[in-house]
Amino acid sequence: MKLTFCGAAGTTTGSQHLLEINGQRILLDCGLYQGRRHDALERNRHFRFDPASLDAVVLSHAHIDHSGNLPNLSRQGYRGNVYCTFATRDLCQIMLADSARIQENDIEWLNKHRTRRNEPPLTPLYTPPDAEKCLRQFVTFDYHRKMTIARGVDLTFIDAGHLLGAAQVILDVNEDGRSRRFLFSGDVGRGDDVLLRDPETAEDIDFILMESTYGGREHEMSPQAHEKIEGILKRALHDCGKVIIPAFAVERTQQLIYVLNSLLDSGRLPRVPIFVDSPLAVDATEIFRLHPECFNEEVYEFLFRKRNPFHFDGLSLIRSADQSRALNSLKEPAIIIAASGMCEAGRVLHHLKNNLEDPRTTVLFVGYCAEQTLGWKLREGFREINVLGERVRVRAKIETLDSFSGHADHSELLAYYGRMTGRKEQTWLVHGEPERSEAFKNGLRDTFRADAHVATLGHSVTW
Numbered sequence: 001m002k003l004t005f006c007g008a009a010g011t012t013t014g015s016q017h018l019l020e021i022n023g024q025r026i027l028l029d030c031g032l033y034q035g036r037r038h039d040a041l042e043r044n045r046h047f048r049f050d051p052a053s054l055d056a057v058v059l060s061h062a063h064i065d066h067s068g069n070l071p072n073l074s075r076q077g078y079r080g081n082v083y084c085t086f087a088t089r090d091l092c093q094i095m096l097a098d099s100a101r102i103q104e105n106d107i108e109w110l111n112k113h114r115t116r117r118n119e120p121p122l123t124p125l126y127t128p129p130d131a132e133k134c135l136r137q138f139v140t141f142d143y144h145r146k147m148t149i150a151r152g153v154d155l156t157f158i159d160a161g162h163l164l165g166a167a168q169v170i171l172d173v174n175e176d177g178r179s180r181r182f183l184f185s186g187d188v189g190r191g192d193d194v195l196l197r198d199p200e201t202a203e204d205i206d207f208i209l210m211e212s213t214y215g216g217r218e219h220e221m222s223p224q225a226h227e228k229i230e231g232i233l234k235r236a237l238h239d240c241g242k243v244i245i246p247a248f249a250v251e252r253t254q255q256l257i258y259v260l261n262s263l264l265d266s267g268r269l270p271r272v273p274i275f276v277d278s279p280l281a282v283d284a285t286e287i288f289r290l291h292p293e294c295f296n297e298e299v300y301e302f303l304f305r306k307r308n309p310f311h312f313d314g315l316s317l318i319r320s321a322d323q324s325r326a327l328n329s330l331k332e333p334a335i336i337i338a339a340s341g342m343c344e345a346g347r348v349l350h351h352l353k354n355n356l357e358d359p360r361t362t363v364l365f366v367g368y369c370a371e372q373t374l375g376w377k378l379r380e381g382f383r384e385i386n387v388l389g390e391r392v393r394v395r396a397k398i399e400t401l402d403s404f405s406g407h408a409d410h411s412e413l414l415a416y417y418g419r420m421t422g423r424k425e426q427t428w429l430v431h432g433e434p435e436r437s438e439a440f441k442n443g444l445r446d447t448f449r450a451d452a453h454v455a456t457l458g459h460s461v462t463w
């Protein structure tokens with residue numbers, strides 16, 4: 001077996017790992033590299049292998065940094081199957097279409113500048129029809145259903161507890177008369193998730209390919225700290241203001257809807273209108289409702305004992321731009337959940353522009369904000385910011401809850417590795433900035449005397 005690191009080595013995006021087994025080529029994930037525009041275009045256009053030469057593709061989960069280059073892979077000649085779970089396929093349907101629209105808008109913007117410089121126009125990496133066509137290659141099955149995907153290679157998905165449908169990939173490999181078990185962790189969740197089950201324990205593992213996003217870092221809040229949301233919301237609504245929650249459309253928004261649903265159900269929150277203002281979030285919420293096979297016990301019971309975990313009286317899911325604009329004239333207290341989570345784009349910008357100067361407003365951050373983004377500036381306490389080209393004084397209260405992270409931190413990753421059984425002969429670390437992966441490698445060596453290594457781009461391991 002030969003493993004080549006074709007992406008997400010020394011960085012957290014562009015997950016792509018090529019396995020060669022019994023003369024066949026299997027690609028694990030086909031993620032989009034996200035970085036500076038020019039660099040990203042180059043890296044995403046050119047694969048480190050011939051797409052037509054692949055025999056199978058296995059997809060761990062639907063996040064764009066793991067799935068986002070699939071339409072391009074098909075466009076460049078891949079004709080085989082893409083194996084994933086049911087929920088991953090359904091989320092890819094909306095997320096790849098959304099990514100295609102972003103690719104088109106990006107290229108349109110770039111081409112405006114290129115025309116001015118008399119440079120030839122570029123074509124987008126892929127279009128919405130490409131995104132739709134590649135979905136026809138998806139072959140889906142549930143966790144724990146062992147499937148033969150190539151000669152001498154059986155695939156089983158087990159739960160990763162990271163995103164709806166997210167899986168750890170187990171390959172039972174039979175090569176040259178030897179049987180061995182390979183694990184690709186995909187992205188590993190924290191456990192105790194609001195909606196999802198805990199990451200499952202992999203057994204009898206011989207070789208590990210593992211993420212290391214939070215190597216050397218610990219989350220400040222426990223996964224259950226979302227209960228603090230009750231206090232923050234009660235205080236904010238007591239002030240009779242609006243609560244604006246910038247949130248990623250997929251997963252974070254659905255977690256919030258469920259938490260709000262539970263608080264209302266137990267009478268712990270006063271009834272005020274709640275709006276989810278993002279077409280992608282509305283589509284994603286529909287998909288979540290259709291996949292109880294991914295829910296933890298509490299949400300599963302809620303579904304069968306009570307009702308749809310993602311709907312309740314007073315919740316409005318908004319797709320149209322007119323309805324979104326109508327929220328601007330709303331005078332009474334309300335909770336508005338809108339994308340994007342870092343406030344870099346999306347409808348949340350209108351709500352911020354209209355409400356930041358009102359001291360009764362609360363802005364609640366529930367996710368990570370990269371440095372220099374508008375969300376980061378608000379969290380850092382900037383008193384004046386630019387929103388949609390206008391200078392705005394910040395009089396609103398800013399609150400932060402960091403408990404919702406989808407990624408296990410350093411200790412949680414170590415515990416995940418520790419629970420795993422088997423000979424664990426070698427561990428290769430991907431999906432991390434170099435110092436994060438290095439810190440986790442040291443953690444594995446110190447704690448378990450593991451034979452752990454940090455992967456570098458283009459490097460191959462034979463085993």
Ligand SMILES: [Zn+2]
Pocket residue numbers: 061063066162163187
């Ligand atoms: Zn992910």
